[in-house]
Amino acid sequence: EPGLYIVATPIGNLGDITLRAAEVLRSVAAIACEDTRVTGKLLHHLEIKQRLIRYDDHASEATRDHLLGIAAGEALALVSDAGTPLISDPGYKLVRAARERGIAVTSLPGASAATIALTLSGLPSDRFLFAGFLPNKEKARRDILTELGAVKATLVFYETAPRLADSLAAIAEVLPGREASVARELTKKFEECRTGSPAELIAHYEAHPPKGEIVLLIGPPGETAPGEGVDVDALLRAALETDKAS
Numbered sequence: 001e002p003g004l005y006i007v008a009t010p011i012g013n014l015g016d017i018t019l020r021a022a023e024v025l026r027s028v029a030a031i032a033c034e035d036t037r038v039t040g041k042l043l044h045h046l047e048i049k050q051r052l053i054r055y056d057d058h059a060s061e062a063t064r065d066h067l068l069g070i071a072a073g074e075a076l077a078l079v080s081d082a083g084t085p086l087i088s089d090p091g092y093k094l095v096r097a098a099r100e101r102g103i104a105v106t107s108l109p110g111a112s113a114a115t116i117a118l119t120l121s122g123l124p125s126d127r128f129l130f131a132g133f134l135p136n137k138e139k140a141r142r143d144i145l146t147e148l149g150a151v152k153a154t155l156v157f158y159e160t161a162p163r164l165a166d167s168l169a170a171i172a173e174v175l176p177g178r179e180a181s182v183a184r185e186l187t188k189k190f191e192e193c194r195t196g197s198p199a200e201l202i203a204h205y206e207a208h209p210p211k212g213e214i215v216l217l218i219g220p221p222g223e224t225a226p227g228e229g230v231d232v233d234a235l236l237r238a239a240l241e242t243d244k245a246s
């Protein structure tokens with residue numbers, strides 16, 4: 001069937017490719033990808049030979065036209081280097097343009113680091129807000145944490161190992177009582193997920209500098225980190241006062 005197929009790929013464990021993803025990648029006319037070398041490796045593993053076309057959201061209108069020309073008459077797949085396309089990865093502009101032209105778009109489910117981290121962290125999962133990468137600049141980072149910190153949801157950020165310490169320090173400063181979680185190397189051999197107060201996480205990663213890919217999560221307001229922010233004496237006093245009053 002002609003159209004644009006958004007295809008999620010593994011984030012570190014090749015076993016996570018789905019049967020449907022492999023079938024679609026094998027049968028489409030071409031695959032649009034971020035990096036032909038990275039996608040080439042995945043296809044090699046799956047023993048698939050395909051025409052690869054480099055694409056990201058900075059691509060020219062002409063490149064997008066060319067891709068949508070293919071998708072209008074044949075099947076075109078879009079993949080990113082890892083995980084689900086469009087999730088902190090290219091694709092949004094292509095999907096938008098395809099829909100504007102009445103080209104069928106379908107999306108094949110698969111790995112995404114954000115939801116995998118959420119399911120591992122032990123933080124409330126009923127409501128979450130995915131916010132991509134935190135800004136690099138210190139003030140912008142603090143402003144975003146202040147703004148999003150008011151939202152009653154678990155916050156999910158993508159992070160890099162060299163920046164983790166700065167981000168944790170910003171959380172400790174702006175949202176000190178909150179529980180946080182660091183999920184690292186998901187689906188890989190050294191997968192790890194650590195939840196605690198920002199101070200505990202800072203201490204841990206100072207002693208064990210992190211490597212690899214990281215998702216950083218912050219629990220919602222009102223969920224206090226263990227041993228932080230709960231004044232048991234004050235709660236007892238308040239309870240006794242209520243007793244006296246009744």
Ligand code: SAM
Pocket residue numbers: 011012080082083084085086087088089111112113114157158159160183184185186187188213214215
């Ligand atoms: N589209 C991808 C997805 O659906 O997960 C995300 C792409 S984004 C450019 C890359 C970021 O995703 C990394 O910096 C890291 O925060 C996160 N990430 C990707 N793979 C990961 C893994 N195996 N473990 C932890 N985080 C990962």
